[in-house]
Amino acid sequence: MGRLRRSRTHRAQRDVHRASRTRARTRDLDQIQLIDLDPKNRAKLEAQALDLEKPGLAQHYCVECAKYFETDVALRSHWRSKVHKRRCKALKEPAYTIEESERAAGLGKEGKRPTTTAIPPPAPEVAMS
Template identity: 90%
Template sequence: MGRLRRSRTHHAQRDVHRAARTRARTRDLDQIQLIDLDPKQNRAALEAQPLDYEKPGLAQHYCVECAKYFETDHALQSHWKSKVHKRRCKALREPAYTIEEAERAAGLGREGKRPTTTATPMEQEMVV
């Protein structure tokens, strides 16, 4: 008698769920665009942070676009040359979605709906 086949169901989903649950999340693109990349105040403050013993590299080596701390300046320099950083910068060049765009994508926009004002049949013929 041979060994019975193990059940193979749901293992992949469980592993993906477990990895997503324990992974440290970084800031989303819209948060970085609207808050961190503001050239007036936030970007300069993030690049010149005071010493913080809780963060990697004492919070002295920070990539604003990726919202990541690095241990050394050399690690930050090599990160700027990496594909991950370049891909993130390319994604940040596109404008952030607005609330109106999100509502239109969900089917809640104003296009395709009747106008709120009532027009007479004569006025409707003139528009068409």
């Protein structure tokens, strides 16, 4: 028997989970629905001026995913991918409102307890004959 091979994954990386939490995040679905998918804003995003700081000079942008691509070929390939299709399907559902989130957390009007406890009326007795 020889020595067992040690795992070589994540070498010299102290906390793998922390690294994944601090990655750059894309925009949330509700931000995209309320801001980017508006026809005026969408036209501005699709026809952006040249920007040297952004990938592909900001000429190849997917509005639904809020991502820049280097080339037009990469953008077209992205449009055919599962990631883009899933994102489009998720964007078709209505966005959560603040009221819905408060109700889910128990802070809405329906979640509050009544100030007085109501005593239920007694059940009517059924006479047997």
